[in-house]
Amino acid sequence: MYEQKKEQTLRQKRVQQSIITLQADACIITSPVNQYWLCGFIFDGYLLLYPEGEALLFVRRPVGIPDERVTEIRKPEQIPSLLRSAGLPLPRRLLLEADQLTFSNATRLQAALEMTELVSISGELRRLRAVKSAYELKQIRESARVHQQVYELIPSLYRKGMTDMELQIEIERQMRLHGSVGIFRSFGENMDIFMGSMLAGDNAQTASPFDYALGGGGISPLLPLGANGTKLLPGMTLMVDMAGNYRPWMDDMSRTFVIEEAPDIAWEAHQLSIDIARVIEQSTRAGTPCASLCLLAEEMVQERGLQPYFMGTSQQAKFIGHGVGLEINEPPVLTPRSKEILETGMAIAVEPKFVLPGIGAVGIENSYIVQADALEKITLCEEGMIVL
Amino acid sequence: MYEQKKEQTLRQKRVQQSIITLQADACIITSPVNQYWLCGFIFDGYLLLYPEGEALLFVRRPVGIPDERVTEIRKPEQIPSLLRSAGLPLPRRLLLEADQLTFSNATRLQAALEMTELVSISGELRRLRAVKSAYELKQIRESARVHQQVYELIPSLYRKGMTDMELQIEIERQMRLHGSVGIFRSFGENMDIFMGSMLAGDNAQTASPFDYALGGGGISPLLPLGANGTKLLPGMTLMVDMAGNYRPWMDDMSRTFVIEEAPDIAWEAHQLSIDIARVIEQSTRAGTPCASLCLLAEEMVQERGLQPYFMGTSQQAKFIGHGVGLEINEPPVLTPRSKEILETGMAIAVEPKFVLPGIGAVGIENSYIVQADALEKITLCEEGMIVL
Numbered sequence A, B: 001m002y003e004q005k006k007e008q009t010l011r012q013k014r015v016q017q018s019i020i021t022l023q024a025d026a027c028i029i030t031s032p033v034n035q036y037w038l039c040g041f042i043f044d045g046y047l048l049l050y051p052e053g054e055a056l057l058f059v060r061r062p063v064g065i066p067d068e069r070v071t072e073i074r075k076p077e078q079i080p081s082l083l084r085s086a087g088l089p090l091p092r093r094l095l096l097e098a099d100q101l102t103f104s105n106a107t108r109l110q111a112a113l114e115m116t117e118l119v120s121i122s123g124e125l126r127r128l129r130a131v132k133s134a135y136e137l138k139q140i141r142e143s144a145r146v147h148q149q150v151y152e153l154i155p156s157l158y159r160k161g162m163t164d165m166e167l168q169i170e171i172e173r174q175m176r177l178h179g180s181v182g183i184f185r186s187f188g189e190n191m192d193i194f195m196g197s198m199l200a201g202d203n204a205q206t207a208s209p210f211d212y213a214l215g216g217g218g219i220s221p222l223l224p225l226g227a228n229g230t231k232l233l234p235g236m237t238l239m240v241d242m243a244g245n246y247r248p249w250m251d252d253m254s255r256t257f258v259i260e261e262a263p264d265i266a267w268e269a270h271q272l273s274i275d276i277a278r279v280i281e282q283s284t285r286a287g288t289p290c291a292s293l294c295l296l297a298e299e300m301v302q303e304r305g306l307q308p309y310f311m312g313t314s315q316q317a318k319f320i321g322h323g324v325g326l327e328i329n330e331p332p333v334l335t336p337r338s339k340e341i342l343e344t345g346m347a348i349a350v351e352p353k354f355v356l357p358g359i360g361a362v363g364i365e366n367s368y369i370v371q372a373d374a375l376e377k378i379t380l381c382e383e384g385m386i387v388l
Helices: A002-021 A032-039 A076-085 A103-112 A122-130 A134-152 A164-177 A201-205 A264-283 A290-303 B002-021 B032-039 B076-085 B103-112 B122-130 B134-151 B164-177 B201-205 B264-283 B290-303
Strands: A026-029 A044-049 A056-061 A070-072 A093-096 A117-120 A196-200 A237-242 A255-258 A321-323 A330-334 A347-350 A353-356 A360-363 A366-370 A375-377 B026-029 B044-049 B056-061 B070-072 B093-096 B117-120 B196-200 B237-242 B255-258 B321-323 B330-334 B347-350 B353-356 B360-363 B366-370 B375-377
Touching (some): A002 A044, A002 A122, A002 A134, A044 A076, A056 A076, A103 B103, A103 B117, A117 B103, A122 A330, A134 A164, A134 A237, A134 A347, A134 A366, A164 A196, A164 A237, A196 A201, A196 A360, A201 A360, A264 A290, A264 A353, A264 A375, A330 A347, B002 B044, B002 B122, B002 B134, B026 B032, B032 B122, B044 B076, B056 B076, B076 B103, B093 B103, B117 B122, B122 B330, B134 B164, B134 B237, B134 B347, B134 B366, B164 B196, B164 B237, B196 B201, B255 B360, B264 B360, B264 B375, B290 B330, B330 B347
Parallel strands (some): A026 A093, A056 A070, A237 A360, B026 B093, B056 B070, B237 B360
Antiparallel strands (some): A026 A044, A044 A056, A196 A237, A321 A330, A321 A347, A347 A366, A366 A375, B026 B044, B044 B056, B196 B237, B237 B255, B321 B347, B347 B366, B353 B360, B366 B375
16 A cells, blocks of 8 residues: 555656646646556546646545545536635646546536646656566566466366357456456557457458457447457467556467367467567667567568568558556557657557458467566466367 | 348338428438347448438448448538438438547538538437337346346355455356357446446445445446456345346346345345335336336335435435436436336336345346236336345
């Protein structure tokens, strides 16, 4: 508890430094993820931070939070007079989470606070959150350990004749029994998902509206992603990319299974994914440009002529990895054109995957912590394809 | 398929009538729920509707949708020149989903389309969706039937010594095996949830940041709602309010279970909830004001002196029901101050519930379809408390 409090104070100071750098008067935090990051709990209301001093929490719900920073309010229009009676200045240039707040709520807040200028702090907060503390990295490692325990149960959950969805349901149950909170949080408006993704056979080729590495058709038009009820048949591969949300800070991991047997090309492409991971691990550390991981992978894929199957077929993802943390898609994004540089304390998932027509998806995804002189792999499951 | 196409055309015409009434030039739909409602699938992009003619779909992802209304784009800035080359006017006064679009995306769209005026269509679309077609109501009835099948399994899933969460996990598994898509959609920024809520004992008193009828502490600070690992002990009640998302159009239903035995007050308050449901059923039809359902319930609660426990204790919900459909919280909301009138074809959930300190939550929730001369109850599970 004391450790968490200390963490929150440090994070708050980092945001206060950003307020100064961005020449703003204050910032208001409304998204659940950033509220949790800054004060350890979620509420319906407004976390107001000046460049100095403690945060002020204006809370609609829940009632009765035992925290002296809390003022209970009914609506944001009450905030200006509360600030005035506390002798605090009304901020003119205010930072808001413009990538998370709806247009309606942002403009209501702007009017309520008589703001002259509204600037987004969404991207800056994501950059701050991308570099993790020792406490946060410990959580990601712990999550990866539970993630591994659940994946190791998969062969025992499989029954001949199952569909991808039937197997996924048994994995979901094990995830929950191992402490998964169920929902997992992602950034952006095109990231619907339910507990992860399982892709068997040609369902792996189905293009999806969402910005995940691979697609899949899903079982409902309301969630066109992942398992679609494909019966698991000999010769197919099954890519398991279920969530690692066993702590507030998450890991990400994919493994591939073979139903009885698979053609040589599946084994070859899967081995290439492992080889890419090994080369990336050997050549990456703090200071490595994110783009270079992609270029390295693409070069190895081209040498083997497997570009048409890399990261999808008709629709190919434009990244081979991403940061992980409180959200599953944190910065940095590993794209060939990225200008970002890896920093000590970042946590990233690297997922060089192939989609093979008539067979399915193959490849692995591991999570890593960026160290000064190395990448620390934290997802330690068997990487070879496992025959079911 | 033909029926769905016909439905979509009718919905489109209703929106086009709203465009004319709101004196706008066009509207752009970006939210998954409203995209699905209007064209039957979800995509990353923009559905543009003029007051007349077919919708235009500008799609970033997925690639290759076999639909002649689709134009593939990379970014919204391409839309103006695409409209010009199709000989279409650039809308000046445009309706956007301001309650769903983020501030960043709304202002980007405004700049990209050189819009002079941006007006919200979010509320209007919710009002249109509140009155369901025969096709949509059939889906809600079907969902309620599956919901009932799953709830009837609950006594067989219970084992002595279980926690609320352990029982919930077995119910979740049955929900998935019965076709639940997993995620369920809600409107607004304070509606996080995972598959529903189970409240046992005094966890039912815990105030939550979210706008659901009851609260609960949850198992993670990232999702403070619902089951919290309470061991199910004799004398407790367990309120089960798990999702009815077995079709795109959903129902909503709660039932209460008793662990071995419960004090008389629990049976009395639960019977009052049933009595309130009966009186509401007898006095409600199209034309009934939403407020009158609440006033009726409050009067019956006051007569029995149970106000301190109605809809919570320290934090009490200000509604006793809500519309259901593609989202779990559609209009109308049943509040004492509502000015809304029930219309034929609306689907509503009514949930008069009590939270009893030292015991738990009791009461029922049913879903109804509003008919011209009656309420049609569609959630047909046993209503009395069931002893586990």
